[in-house]
Amino acid sequence: AQRVTQPEKLLSVFKGAPVELKCNYSYSGSPELFWYVQYSRQRLQLLLRHISRESIKGFTADLNKGETSFHLKKPFAQEEDSAMYYCALSGRSGGYQKVTFGTGTKLQVIP
Amino acid sequence: ETGVTQTPRHLVMGMTNKKSLKCEQHLGHNAMYWYKQSAKKPLELMFVYSLEERVENNSVPSRFSPECPNSSHLFLHLHTLQPEDSALYLCASSPVGIERTGELFFGEGSRLTVL
Numbered sequence: 001a002q003r004v005t006q007p008e009k010l011l012s013v014f015k016g017a018p019v020e021l022k023c024n025y026s027y028s029g030s031p032e033l034f035w036y037v038q039y040s041r042q043r044l045q046l047l048l049r050h051i052s053r054e055s056i057k058g059f060t061a062d063l064n065k066g067e068t069s070f071h072l073k074k075p076f077a078q079e080e081d082s083a084m085y086y087c088a089l090s091g092r093s094g095g096y097q098k099v100t101f102g103t104g105t106k107l108q109v110i111p
Numbered sequence: 112e113t114g115v116t117q118t119p120r121h122l123v124m125g126m127t128n129k130k131s132l133k134c135e136q137h138l139g140h141n142a143m144y145w146y147k148q149s150a151k152k153p154l155e156l157m158f159v160y161s162l163e164e165r166v167e168n169n170s171v172p173s174r175f176s177p178e179c180p181n182s183s184h185l186f187l188h189l190h191t192l193q194p195e196d197s198a199l200y201l202c203a204s205s206p207v208g209i210e211r212t213g214e215l216f217f218g219e220g221s222r223l224t225v226l
Binding site: 043049 | 159201
């Protein structure tokens with residue numbers, strides 16, 4: 001079974017402050033981890049994936065297999081970062097890749 | 112039109128009605144998904160089609176019936192729904208293969224209200 005946990009429903013930070021959105025996962029195999037973002041009135045879209053090891057819009061996330069975590073970080077929050085963020089895990093299930101989402105964290109950046 | 116398109120965007124139906132949600136993708140993907148998004152629960156995977164074959168039926172009640180006539184189209188047929196089925200239904204697609212697995216492209220969703 002695969003499970004994704006996002007412990008915070010809401011995270012409020014001031015503009016310019018660092019951001020860390022927490023994500024922990026449970027999976028017996030070798031997982032692929034993703035962060036998806038949903039801005040107000042927009043569709044859910046991929047933000048970044050751990051395999052790429054890239055920074056998107058200033059966000060980074062490192063896969064820590066020892067702690068089974070994939071926290072999303074940004075050193076200086078911007079107002080336009082306010083959105084719902086979902087951590088997701090893709091794992092092999094039968095003959096296809098099953099994607100499981102966490103419950104999401106709403107990031108609110110205060111001006 | 113590119114991307115994943117869902118119709119209708121909003122649907123109100125009674126418990127005895129029969130309606131369908133439609134999803135269309137022009138990304139050349141060959142896996143398609145239905146997710147349910149409600150206020151009190153996380154994104155719930157309902158159905159998965161890979162290469163037009165249903166590979167996942169996630170304990171969804173039979174009042175929801177999916178159909179995937181080809182790799183570009185996905186339907187969700189609805190009948191005798193309950194008020195608790197009111198939610199945002201999201202369609203997604205993804206490429207099938209070793210690369211880019213798990214990368215989903217979502218539609219804007221169909222907001223369903225069951226009276």
